[in-house]
Amino acid sequence: MASTPTRGRPRAFDRDIALDQAIRLFWRKGYEATSVRDLSDELGIGQPSLYNAFGGKRALFDEAVGVYDSEYGGFIVAALTEEPTAREAIRRILSEAPGRYTRRGLPRGCLVAYGDAGTDDPEVRAALTKMREGNTTALRRKCDSDVDAGRLPADTDTAAVAGYVMAILNGLAQRARDGATRRELDGIARVAAEAVPTFT
Template identity: 70%
Template sequence: MTTLGTTRGRPRGFDRDVALDRAIRLFWRKGYEATSVRDLGEELGIGQPSLYNAFGGKRALFDEALDVYEHTYGEFISTALTEEPTAALAMRRILAEAAARYTRRGLPRGCLVTSGDAGTDDPEVRAATSRIRKEKMDRLRRRIEADITKGLLPDDTDATGLAGYVMSVLSGLVQRARDGAPRRELDSAASIAARALP
């Protein structure tokens, strides 16, 4: 945790880690495009010069927010792929945990990586979120391919299609969560989706 005093215009007691978490939650709630520099300044309790001094501006702050979000709030997919012995179990765990993840009490609904670039034409912002989504998709696809090779999944399993199916279900759950759907509905939808898995 980094606490600063009166360094170059920042308020006394400015805590960069706390400020970054507030920025993450603001981007998570509103998305990159709808979040203004003024919004960020008000949320973080600092002026625009201090914002640029601490984080390098809105774009740089969003990039850092994405990275930290992935390691603090969005790790459940990677955790399932790491801990579960088979792709099938990992996919079922991901779907089973999704509803709770996207409706956590005290946090914005949904997922920053899935919806943070909504409405923006900024190619770098879209590339940043797309890269993370693609990495998750590719990692899941490789796990499925490995299980096909081991004979744990049928030879005719479409690894790309199956990984895409799971990621598409997650995107749909994110949108329903952002629309205010209750967790029980999301759990039910995820359970129905899981029945289609091999």
Template identity: 40%
Template sequence: MAARGRPRTFDPDTALRQALTVFWERGYEGTSLNDLAHAMGIASASIYACFGTKEDLFRKVMALYGATSGEPPRRALREQPTARAAIHAMLRATADEITRSDAPHYCMLILAAPTGAEENHPVREFLADLRRGMHVLIRDRLARGVTDGDLTAAPATLDAVARYYTTVVQGLSIQARDGADRTELETVITCAMAAWEALTRPPDQTRTR
């Protein structure tokens, strides 16, 4: 019988959560393999063997982030009964997540790798694709509102409205990173939702009479 390799002495799920904490605190470029090895309690060789390269590990970390901290805003979009309620709940869930006392105050999709060395361009594009995915989710929820009859916006305007609220989501993260607290973010959300009627009003109702 062939000899078996040495069994792992660490839990990959726990190690991945520890890697998430490091990437979240320091960003992609600010995190070294030594940082990861120290936080995860395993050797760099074990990181490569279990998770692949630093970029491979980061992509796995972002999948975990999406399933945990990134899930409440998406769940709000899915579960609220009307498009307006869904957008409002999504913004509030975003603000809740980025002002938690037990995590850094920003969204990893937006600020984990905003700029950096040319060799990290694939990571930035990976994050950009995830952000574009959020825009699509918002647009699809607006389109569902049209189908359900609770939103009367012209289909041609849905992409613009979705892009507006996607921009608000991203702005909330930057504001939180720069020190805005949950109450201050709520004032931004209130202003954003005050624009709802003007943004979604059918074109024939926007003309001056």
């Protein structure tokens, strides 16, 4: 007697893969424009399973942003940590940003820069603002250290320098989202780097 074929077992849910899919969806659309249904469809799981695995859209977004920063971002912190002077760190940040914002196979731009666009959720806005301000503060402190060491003029407005660099990065991220080529972004970054105050 022939045996009855059994149905294949459903593919096991891989939480890490699902989280990466969520990161990329939030990266493309932002928090506000991403619905729970979008997430359910993208991850290939039902909404109850989504809540069981991640605790809901807000909790998933918070986790996604944290993993994004460690897996796909982090180049600003790396440059500030590894380069000996603020000028070298700034030049590295500006030279790397165009490539970071136009990576093949990934959404364009930066989740931290624009993930809260259009949302009225104060906690989402506060979380991403804190991350952006953290990068700005770290850059200002790097510049302050160079002022103290005599590598920057004593009257350098370090807050303005840090704010300028971050504004350029936000602009590069937006141009990338608008479809600008890597070459165009590289040109903008080179012009921006030349505007950084001269170091002795």
